[in-house]
Amino acid sequence: MLFDRQGRCLKTNRTGIYIMGHSATEMGGKTLNEIFKAEFSSVIQPAVEKVLSGERSYFDAVQTVPGQPAIVWNAVLNPYYDQDGNISGFVGIFSDITARASAEEALRDSEEKYRILFESASDAIFVIDAEGPYAGSIVSANNAAARMHGYELEELQRMRIADLDTPEFSRQAVERIGQILSGNHLSFEVEHIRRNGSSFPVEVTAGPITIKGHRYILAFDRDITDRKHALEALSMS
Secondary structure, three states, X not given: OEEEOOOEEEEOOHHHHHHHOOOHHHHOOOEHHHHOOHHHHHHHHHHHHHHHOOOOEEEEEEEOOOOOOOEEEEEEEEEEEOOOXXXXXXXXXXXXXXXXXXXXXXXXXXXXXXXXXXXXXXOEEEEEEOOOOOOOEEEEEOXXXXXXXXXXXXXXXXXXXXXHEOHXXXXXXXXXXXXXXXXXXXXXXXXXXXXXXXXXEEEEEEEEEEEOOEEEEEEEEEEOHHHHHHHHHHHHO
């Protein structure tokens, strides 16, 4: 969707008209605060201010359409420039993350002791969507995963697990997900890429889990750089 500097919708594609539950005429002039539930104005307004200053911004919000289930959207806002290079508004790209949000809620509802183990583990832990259109998306990750890869947790949870693989191993991600969905628990080595572009070896142990009838992958990642260096030193001695 294209918005002007006042946050009013100027145009949208057909998908936007359909999923927002309004006609093209109704969408014209609507603001983000009118599209989403009122309680999300506290996250929407800062995101709009940020994009109008020239930075990409994000927010998650819930939208309700009469007669339909509530939808959780992830919004990415990018500045829109006129021919003179001035910011004349912004473009909003919206993704339906309802399934991901449901999984995160289920994780929050889990027993506190498991949450403590999840957050305090020294190994990186990922919960990865394993079926449907978001297969391969990172649903949740712990602090160790963020530190290991140089990302903020919020950034990791907007990525796919293949985004962390080097190109060689990324091509194998779909096959690995298929093997795990067949009931296999896998242990394998891959090369991951940090946010700064450097790569490092990772030992992965992964298996299937089911949360509220939906299948996910629980993966434990360990940085084995030191182990590799030790083995190289031994081979040279």
